Amino acid sequence: MVSLKEFASQLPQEAGVYRFYDEQNNLLYVGKAKFLKNRVSNYFANLAQHSNKTKQLVSQIHHIEFTIVPNEYDALLLENSLIKTNQPKYNILLKDDKTYPFVCITDEPFPRLLVTRQPETLKGTFFGPFAQQKSMHILLDFIAEMYPLRSCAYNLSKANVEAKKYKVCLDFHIGKCLGGCEGKQSEEDYQENINQVMHILKGNLGEVKKALKQKMLDASENWLFEKAQFFKEKLDKLEFYQSKSLIVNPNMGEVDVFALLSDEENAYLHYFRIQEGTITHTQNHHIKKKLDETDEEIITSLSSYFRNLFQSEAKEIITNIALNIEIPNVINTIPKIGDKRKLLDIALKNVFRLKQDFLLKNQDAESKKKEPTQAVQELQKVLQMNTPPLHIECFDNSNIQGTNPVASMVCFREGKPSKRDYRHFHIKTVIGANDFASMFEIVTRRYKRLLNDQVPLPDLVVIDGGKGQLSSACDALKALGIYGQFHIVGIAKRLEEIYFPEDDIPLHINKKSLSLRLIQKIRDEAHRFAITFHRDTRSKNTLKDELLDLEGFGEKTVEALRKQFKTLKKMKDAEKSELIEIIGEAKTEVLLKYFLEKAE
Numbered sequence: 001m002v003s004l005k006e007f008a009s010q011l012p013q014e015a016g017v018y019r020f021y022d023e024q025n026n027l028l029y030v031g032k033a034k035f036l037k038n039r040v041s042n043y044f045a046n047l048a049q050h051s052n053k054t055k056q057l058v059s060q061i062h063h064i065e066f067t068i069v070p071n072e073y074d075a076l077l078l079e080n081s082l083i084k085t086n087q088p089k090y091n092i093l094l095k096d097d098k099t100y101p102f103v104c105i106t107d108e109p110f111p112r113l114l115v116t117r118q119p120e121t122l123k124g125t126f127f128g129p130f131a132q133q134k135s136m137h138i139l140l141d142f143i144a145e146m147y148p149l150r151s152c153a154y155n156l157s158k159a160n161v162e163a164k165k166y167k168v169c170l171d172f173h174i175g176k177c178l179g180g181c182e183g184k185q186s187e188e189d190y191q192e193n194i195n196q197v198m199h200i201l202k203g204n205l206g207e208v209k210k211a212l213k214q215k216m217l218d219a220s221e222n223w224l225f226e227k228a229q230f231f232k233e234k235l236d237k238l239e240f241y242q243s244k245s246l247i248v249n250p251n252m253g254e255v256d257v258f259a260l261l262s263d264e265e266n267a268y269l270h271y272f273r274i275q276e277g278t279i280t281h282t283q284n285h286h287i288k289k290k291l292d293e294t295d296e297e298i299i300t301s302l303s304s305y306f307r308n309l310f311q312s313e314a315k316e317i318i319t320n321i322a323l324n325i326e327i328p329n330v331i332n333t334i335p336k337i338g339d340k341r342k343l344l345d346i347a348l349k350n351v352f353r354l355k356q357d358f359l360l361k362n363q364d365a366e367s368k369k370k371e372p373t374q375a376v377q378e379l380q381k382v383l384q385m386n387t388p389p390l391h392i393e394c395f396d397n398s399n400i401q402g403t404n405p406v407a408s409m410v411c412f413r414e415g416k417p418s419k420r421d422y423r424h425f426h427i428k429t430v431i432g433a434n435d436f437a438s439m440f441e442i443v444t445r446r447y448k449r450l451l452n453d454q455v456p457l458p459d460l461v462v463i464d465g466g467k468g469q470l471s472s473a474c475d476a477l478k479a480l481g482i483y484g485q486f487h488i489v490g491i492a493k494r495l496e497e498i499y500f501p502e503d504d505i506p507l508h509i510n511k512k513s514l515s516l517r518l519i520q521k522i523r524d525e526a527h528r529f530a531i532t533f534h535r536d537t538r539s540k541n542t543l544k545d546e547l548l549d550l551e552g553f554g555e556k557t558v559e560a561l562r563k564q565f566k567t568l569k570k571m572k573d574a575e576k577s578e579l580i581e582i583i584g585e586a587k588t589e590v591l592l593k594y595f596l597e598k599a600e
Contacts, residue, residue, distance in 0.1 A: 100129030
């Protein structure tokens with residue numbers, strides 16, 4: 001400790017970043033400082049005044065490293081970078097932006113518009129990241145409506161287009177592409193559309209409006225009224241899209257707004273970005289405090305992080321708590337009245353809601369941790385069992401007018417789903433819709449298998465159905481010689497009645513009780529699992545029946561398509577190149593022709 005204190009006293013009085021390491025050379029903490037000597041020395045002076053968390057950090061420090069930078073803002077940027085890269089134990093953790101999607105305009109002839117979470121895998125111009133995927137898809141849908149762009153992966157070099165190497169696809173016929181692959185749209189015209197798309201992705205809607213108005217005026221002056229109407233419709237769509245966004249003030253320009261609330265353990269931040277008077281990005285962020293970070297330190301660190309993440313160059317930052325450093329060429333404002341105060345109030349309202357939701361979610365999580373155990377204990381009393389039903393299995397049948405009959409079995413352990421133990425069954429010995437015979441078959445198959453594998457039997461079996469299904473299940477257990485070795489009940493859907501074997505009078509459990517809620521949850525999960533399996537089975541059979549009628553399509557071809565796309569809808573939406581890769585060009589043409597005729 002003496003040597004560390006001496007080391008700190010010899011640090012320069014300059015701005016920089018310091019790093020604390022433990023004896024195993026693990027990075028414990030990264031911090032920034034306007035004056036390194038003063039900041040680092042504080043850790044080793046007046047130890048009694050530090051919090052327990054800070055004392056614990058100091059006790060683990062073995063050696064210190066530091067980096068000098070020109071100013072405190074550069075120290076903040078370096079600190080953010082090191083925290084994100086190394087995730088030190090005692091720093092508030094900054095979320096990695098790799099989980100956010102980016103929009104890429106590819107670097108190729110007739111550029112494509114792609115969404116990716118891994119920018120390094122593509123070459124092109126990137127926009128984002130988009131924290132709100134819904135808003136990103138609304139934006140992409142709007143762009144697709146305004147500017148037809150290609151979706152194929154063809155190499156549309158000038159030589160390939162002139163050699164007529166490619167043919168137009170379905171997108172051309174439905175107006176989603178203008179056929180650049182056959183030279184029906186020039187590369188210059190396509191690039192002009194791309195330039196407008198770039199403006200939209202940057203939030204520069206004013207530039208797009210200006211260009212559309214000019215084209216409309218030029219067309220009308222040349223008496224090309226249909227063309228003028230075309231651009232007017234695009235302008236109307238743009239104004240309608242902009243009207244759906246939150247317009248805060250058309251004269252506001254570009255501003256970043258941050259609001260922070262905190263308590264002893266957590267901090268909550270809401271950020272939104274304004275461009276041309278419109279909110280273009282919003283983001284909520286929750287962090288767990290690691291040391292006694294002040295609100296000023298947290299909002300400064302997070303504001304730098306989000307401005308870098310969303311590539312903001314706004315010259316004004318509106319906050320409810322002052323930043324503790326000056327950012328070059330940027331004004332930090334804490335407004336009291338006016339339009340800027342209204343913006344801050346919006347952010348404060350959102351961050352207050354974030355805090356409430358987090359606290360409520362934590363309370364619910366705590367109660368849910370206790371609920372399964374309580375529900376199991378209550379169910380033991382209600383069903384008059386000697387031991388708690390820690391292992392419960394539930395069966396359900398599914399068919400539509402006797403077609404594709406299937407069944408499911410779900411398993412709950414200690415009141416929670418154990419999905420690795422879920423099973424589904426194709427009904428093999430029953431023809432048509434016979435729920436009683438189907439139940440006999442699946443219960444027999446399930447427990448015959450458990451007996452053969454010498455696996456422990458459940459404590460409780462729940463049958464989704466009334467007396468008939470329960471009786472069939474009991475017959476199956478009797479045939480296997482295990483009837484009476486565990487409890488079995490049936491639950492009837494209509495009145496949520498619980499039936500016991502060989503008892504005509506059902507049990508009515510209190511509708512608000514945890515025990516009934518647990519049985520309902522198990523029954524609903526079995527029903528969901530059965531319905532999903534039935535839907536997949538029916539879809540697979542329908543797809544096979546439909547495609548086998550096409551010329552040249554056999555079992556292997558259909559199975560290859562089903563394995564890749566699962567459904568007809570996904571198959572229809574697939575790129576032509578994807579289909580060619582799986583079934584070849586000739587069969588792809590047959591399939592696309594079939595889809596086109598079916599759509600007509």
